[in-house]
Amino acid sequence: AQTVTQSQPEMSVQEAxxxxxxxxxxxxxxxxxxxxxxxxxSRQMILVIRQEAYKQQNATENRFSVNxxxxxxxxxxxISDSQxxxxxxxxxxxxxxETSGSRLTFGEGTQLTVNP
Amino acid sequence: xxxxxxxxxxLFRKEGQNVTLSCEQNLNHDAMYWYRQDPGQGLxxxxxxxxxxxxxxxxxxxxxxxxxxxxxxxxxxxxSAQKNPTAFYLCASSIQGVRETQxxxxxxxxxxx
Numbered sequence: 001a002q003t004v005t006q007s008q009p010e011m012s013v014q015e016a017x018x019x020x021x022x023x024x025x026x027x028x029x030x031x032x033x034x035x036x037x038x039x040x041x042s043r044q045m046i047l048v049i050r051q052e053a054y055k056q057q058n059a060t061e062n063r064f065s066v067n068x069x070x071x072x073x074x075x076x077x078x079i080s081d082s083q084x085x086x087x088x089x090x091x092x093x094x095x096x097x098e099t100s101g102s103r104l105t106f107g108e109g110t111q112l113t114v115n116p
Numbered sequence: 117x118x119x120x121x122x123x124x125x126x127l128f129r130k131e132g133q134n135v136t137l138s139c140e141q142n143l144n145h146d147a148m149y150w151y152r153q154d155p156g157q158g159l160x161x162x163x164x165x166x167x168x169x170x171x172x173x174x175x176x177x178x179x180x181x182x183x184x185x186x187x188x189x190x191x192x193x194x195x196s197a198q199k200n201p202t203a204f205y206l207c208a209s210s211i212q213g214v215r216e217t218q219x220x221x222x223x224x225x226x227x228x229x
Contacts, residue, residue, distance in 0.1 A: 004158075035217070045159075045206060045220035091158055095218075103149070103174060104208075104218055106158035 002027045004094050006107035013082045014115050020067075021077045021110045023092030031097035034068070034075045035104070040088040048090070051075065053097065079112075087114045119143065120221035122207050127226045129194065129201060137192045137224045139207030148190035149208040149218060152176060159206060165190055166212065194226065202228050 003026045013019035025034070036048040051059045051068050058066050063083075067076045079086055092107040120141045129135045139148065147166045151159035161174030165184040179198025184190055190209075194201045205224045210216040
């Protein structure tokens with residue numbers, strides 16, 4: 001079974017600075033997808049970024065980018081120019097690419113605080 | 117607006133009572149999912165459905181039941197057999213296929229009286 005580990009329960013960053021959230025996963029599959037979701041105080045889960053395992057290029061969405069290291073099974077999220085609205089719980093998630101409609105496996109989350 | 121709606125936002129259950137959480141989507145998504153979130157933890161899969169009239173158990177299905185009579189709707193019933201139902205419940209949906217991504221509803225907070 002796949003597992004996802006987020007080793008940083010809490011992180012903090014100064015506004016306008018850069019922060020990196022860590023995620024590692026364990027799988028024997030070669031085809032899969034990785035996601036970062038954001039959960040603000042409203043508790044709505046919001047997709048931040050996704051990465052296909054077959055792509056070598058790291059995904060980027062505006063101020064959010066990932067460092068995908070397939071051999072190391074590492075998938076970190078970098079937030080540049082941090083804003084107060086980035087404060088939230090961030091979850092890393094894994095989905096198998098070998099079956100359609102398959103489940104997401106989540107890490108336990110990292111609580112990000114942005115200091116003004 | 118297209119999206120996923122969940123109701124109610126808060127739900128209170130008495131001992132021995134079954135309660136049903138609603139999840140509706142107008143995104144024309146084939147697959148729908150129910151997750152449970154406990155404080156300080158990630159999400160765990162309860163049930164999922166890839167097509168109408170079919171669903172599969174997730175990791176923590178005991179004490180829960182679902183139905184999928186319509187593509188747009190995937191209600192979750194928390195039965196009296198679920199001894200610790202207090203949690204935040206999130207519904208999600210996705211299209212089928214290679215580029216599927218799960219999108220989430222706003223959630224329902226269930227509390228036991």
